[in-house]
Amino acid sequence: MTERAVTLDVIDGVAHVTLSQPARGNPFDQRFCSELCDVAIECDETPEVRAVLIRAQGKYFSVGADLKWLGADRDLLPRRLKAATADLHMAVARFARADAPVVIAVHALATGGSVSLTAMADFALAARSASFYAAFNAIGFVSDSGGTYYFPRRVGSRKAADFVMLNEKWSAEDAQRYGLVSRVVDDEQLDAEALALATQLAQGPTKTFGEMKRLLLSSGDQPLETQLEFEARAISTCARTDDSWNAIQAVLARQLPHFEGR
Structure with a gap:
């Protein structure tokens, strides 16, 4: 059986959403976008879900766009991007407008669209060793996944332009100082603190x-x-x-x- 790109488990009111392709670096491709959309809809349509906790497995939180997928066929690329972003952007919208608050816990390098997901979350926790890399300009792309909506709201229009147009890489401390993440915690405490926050929210109105x-x-x-x-x-x-x-x-x-x- 092919491994899922995104898994969902609902435990005690918390939807555990996990980026689950660690061997590939949890890349954004068509299957990831489709599965994330399915998971977002499931969270929105499941009354038992009262908070969402997004985490990732492996060495990286996410390497961002799958370059092999992007570079496979130039003629088909625009169509592939429109199809993938249809799912990806619907996932962002569903998470954003659902009742359940979204907590994200970033444990390592987050690149491209995964930084946008961090900005989308209602609460963003980062391990002290985590980092955030814009990456979009590095391949001649603009920000997607709601980045152009959320970055200015989280960090201000000037700092958002610095990040996406100068292709910056921020440490966890930078991300907290600029407003991208809510708090920075020691690496070994990240999972426990993120779960505690999600559990607290799941017990609320x-x-x-x-x-x-x-x-x-x-x-x-x-x-x-x-x-x-x-x-x-x-x-x-x-x-x-x-x-x-x-x-x-x-x-x-x-x-x-x-x-x-x-």
Whole structure:
């Protein structure tokens, strides 16, 4: 049986999404993009999923685009890219707009599209030895996977231009200082801290998290009055959930709220 490029396991409300081709460096090719899209849809459509944890196996987090795949046929290349990005970009959109918060744990070199995935995640943890390489310009490509959307939002437009146009490579500390990652942890603590964060999120008000994620996505593009209306409608939606009502009652009773994700 051919190994999967991306695996999914749901344990205690956390969807464990793993880039699972370590021998190849977890490259982005058509099969990877297709499987990542399938996994993103499964996470979005599975009520038991209340947080998503993205990790990778092997020496590299991801080497980015599979150059052998890109270099196989010049005439077919534009078509292959349109087909692959249709899946890849839908995966990014599904993760971004789903209720479940996304945590990514980068343990080594992340290149190209995997840096964009890091920027997409709601929470990004990096091992102290991790690094982030733009790589797009090195092969004459622009950023994909939502990079041109998320990089300016995470690190600012000036630093985003430095990264993608000057083909920079950032250390984990650089990435934290510029805003690409949330925190840097010792290598041996990365898995435990990422899982602890995902577990904490999986015990929270999942529907409310989803509304907040979507509000944050729209905040950079909408006029003030429109965003205010989005907030009013979102908070009203939250008020209809069992989690919100039960939490209000718990706080009134001076008890800790317990969230079921509904």
